[in-house]
Amino acid sequence: MNEWIYSLLFYLIIVFHNLPYGPRRYYFFKIFIIMVMKICNVCNISKPETSFRQYSHAPKYRRNGCNDCRREKDRIRRETEGYNPRVLDKRTKEEKIERLNKWKENNPEKVKSSQKKWREKQNEYSKLWKENNPEKVKENRKKYRTNPKTKLTESVRRRIKKYMLIKNITKRNKTFEIVGCSPDELKNYLEGLFVDVMSWDNYGLYGWHIDHKIPLSSANTEEELLSLCHFTNLQPMWAQDNLKKGKSF
Numbered sequence: 001m002n003e004w005i006y007s008l009l010f011y012l013i014i015v016f017h018n019l020p021y022g023p024r025r026y027y028f029f030k031i032f033i034i035m036v037m038k039i040c041n042v043c044n045i046s047k048p049e050t051s052f053r054q055y056s057h058a059p060k061y062r063r064n065g066c067n068d069c070r071r072e073k074d075r076i077r078r079e080t081e082g083y084n085p086r087v088l089d090k091r092t093k094e095e096k097i098e099r100l101n102k103w104k105e106n107n108p109e110k111v112k113s114s115q116k117k118w119r120e121k122q123n124e125y126s127k128l129w130k131e132n133n134p135e136k137v138k139e140n141r142k143k144y145r146t147n148p149k150t151k152l153t154e155s156v157r158r159r160i161k162k163y164m165l166i167k168n169i170t171k172r173n174k175t176f177e178i179v180g181c182s183p184d185e186l187k188n189y190l191e192g193l194f195v196d197v198m199s200w201d202n203y204g205l206y207g208w209h210i211d212h213k214i215p216l217s218s219a220n221t222e223e224e225l226l227s228l229c230h231f232t233n234l235q236p237m238w239a240q241d242n243l244k245k246g247k248s249f
């Protein structure tokens with residue numbers, strides 16, 4: 001509602017409050033009610049906002065179906081499915097999750113569209129945040145460029161994602177579940193394999209790369225790809241050697 005509606009409502013409340021009991025007071029009350037009407041999306045009848053239930057987790061918002069329609073729906077469900085809200089409240093967390101998963105399986109399109117909506121919203125938020133916090137963005141970029149752990153994590157994540165996309169596989173597991181160790185352990189593991197003057201300062205395009213002993217491009221199935229991403233298949237290698245190896249394969 002607009003601001004002017006609120007001011008009008010406020011005015012009406014004051015007038016209503018000062019009116020004596022009688023038809024005029026009733027008339028004003030009616031106008032007052034009409035201003036806070038809402039149309040039910042089930043029966044398409046406009047009703048006062050108070051006949052729509054508020055959400056317990058977000059009292060600012062109300063349901064789109066009116067109380068009468070909801071009661072009717074509940075009655076039908078009670079008779080056909082044996083639905084009982086009091087019993088439903090006592091379900092355990094696992095039962096709720098199971099029910100939700102079942103619903104997700106039956107409604108893949110709804111899940112997809114809601115995920116898309118969520119992602120768009122998140123992107124909007126992050127865009128807004130970036131606009132409002134340019135210095136933090138800069139700081140984070142610097143952190144990303146200089147911290148070996150984040151650099152390593154991001155590069156591993158990016159590579160797995162890229163190959164999954166090439167092989168047309170959807171990424172279901174977390175990156176370091178696939179790799180089989182934590183980022184810190186991976187860092188230590190690679191440090192143990194350093195040769196010559198390798199260090200985290202010369203990690204990158206012109207220094208050393210993380211090489212897959214058996215290249216990821218040789219994988220044909222999802223299982224093969226996942227097993228090749230394991231940290232035991234990784235080793236640090238000078239960029240020149242790595243490029244030569246890439247040509248020979």
Ligand SMILES: [Zn+2]
Pocket residue numbers: 040041042043044045065066067068069
């Ligand atoms: Zn209704």
